[in-house]
Amino acid sequence: MAGLGIRNLAKRYGDFHAVRDVSLDIADGEFLVLLGPSGCGKTTTLRMVAGFIEPSAGHVMLGGSDVTLLPPWKRNAGMVFQSYALFPHMTVAQNVAFGLEMRKLPKADIGQRVEEALALVRLAGYGGRLPRQLSGGQQQRVALARALAIRPDVLLLDEPLSNLDAKLRQEVRVEIRELQRKLGLTTVMVTHDQEEALTMADRLVVMNEGTVCQVGSQRDLYERPASRFVAGFVGRSTFLAGTVQAPGRFRTDGGLAFACAGGTPGRAVLALRPERVEIAAAPLDGLDNRLPGTVDFVSYLGSLIDIHVRLSPEDRLVVQIANREGGLSPEVGQPVHVGWAASAGQVFNE
Ligand SMILES: Nc1ncnc2c1ncn2[C@@H]1O[C@H](COP(=O)(O)OP(=O)(O)OP(=O)(O)O)[C@@H](O)[C@H]1O
Ligand SMILES: [Mg+2]
Structure with a gap:
């Protein structure tokens, strides 16, 4: 050997x-x-x-x-x-x-x-x-x-x-x-x-x-x-395009502002893993970033469900949830709330 x-x-x-x-x-x-x-x-x-x-x-x-x-x-x-x-x-x-x-x-x-x-x-x-x-x-x-x-x-x-x-x-x-x-x-x-x-x-x-x-x-x-x-090739990520305004502050091109981990001021993309985003029908609490959105598209994968949520005319993200008894059963057009920890978003400067 x-x-x-x-x-x-x-x-x-x-x-x-x-x-x-x-x-x-x-x-x-x-x-x-x-x-x-x-x-x-x-x-x-x-x-x-x-x-x-x-x-x-x-x-x-x-x-x-x-x-x-x-x-x-x-x-x-x-x-x-x-x-x-x-x-x-x-x-x-x-x-x-x-x-x-x-x-x-x-x-x-x-x-x-x-x-x-x-x-x-x-x-x-x-x-x-x-x-x-x-x-x-x-x-x-x-x-x-x-x-x-x-x-x-x-x-x-x-x-x-x-x-x-x-x-x-x-x-x-x-x-x-x-x-x-x-x-x-x-x-x-x-x-x-x-x-x-x-x-x-x-x-x-x-x-x-x-x-x-x-x-x-x-x-x-x-x-x-x-x-x-690598973030896009290994596993899946949603990429939101925008700018790091100050370390820890991200603003998307669609005008959404939220907290992120680090980053150097300038053009960047924020990558979010679909399973790191929480989603609920009612407003979420206890997370760094909370935003309202609308369900755009639903993919039923059996044990998992992918939910595409529109946050602004330019910003959409994918949320993945486990298909649990009594869990959210999303419908296209339904208003929802999403949230994630600042540390869940990876910033890549361009
Ligand atoms: N004999 C050759 N002459 C010119 N270009 C070549 C030759 N062999 C390979 N290439 C080019 O080199 C690059 C790498 O080819 P390679 O076969 O290593 O890719 P790969 O990563 O194995 O792709 P795949 O997943 O499609 O098998 C390709 O762009 C291919 O077109
Ligand atoms: Mg090959």
Whole structure:
């Protein structure tokens, strides 16, 4: 087993910077998730670590040695590609054996490792089938077995659950995490699904436009987002545009004034988490900020209800409440009162 070091890694295509100066340390046995919008450089980063893309600058360190110049089959990294990339004309067993043959293992060892890897992903007995004779979830697991068969020091997973339905996704999520723990594998997984990221990661990296925006635990990113981008990408936020008039005083462009935590005077946005705002039919008390509004839109999510509340012609915020017996059952057009603690609003100066 080994830790992974990414040092000032960059990739340019002509004058386009797909990845700029990314540095990360992944501890031995850690499960790190790279999260970010489409096109932000996640796959490019992972493929540089695996050796499928040559970096324009920077280094990849595996278990303390610099592997930047080694071809993929000489670095002990198992990769599951974004689209599984199974060879369609090869059987499941031949697919799983591929990395072992590249590494020129003796035939007998290959057979045994293939059996082992298929058993790990609960596909023992499927070796003779072709990929098209398997379901999407089974193909996904073959791709995982192929990566595990080489007994990698690091496992690199690029959207490994992207083609599964919601229910299967949840099951395979747990399977991957259990397997990773059991084998103590240092793992980097890419996803743009934030729920997947939050449930699976030991630590998360949020990327945007080729750079790392923030690294931290689920709680760090959710409670203390470093930028407006992270506040909007990890969890949900309502953003109210306006100005910080004095530290602790915010005024929206729609003319609402209330208390906020800190901020430097000037243009800013205030981010509010939907579950940190209280809502009631009658005026609220005991909160720093209390405002009247009107229900604009209601989304019924089952256990939760999202209520969009209009506070002024220009200001609207989302409030999320638990769907409790005897709780508020909001109707569009209904007058309501909302309130929140000054500390619940995150100010990002522009
Ligand atoms: N061979 C290439 N030539 C030119 N540009 C490329 C090439 N490969 C990738 N890019 C660009 O680099 C950027 C990053 O691509 P990458 O595949 O790493 O994104 P991603 O974060 O994995 O996105 P997604 O979530 O959609 O998979 C994109 O804008 C992409 O168009
Ligand atoms: Mg990708």
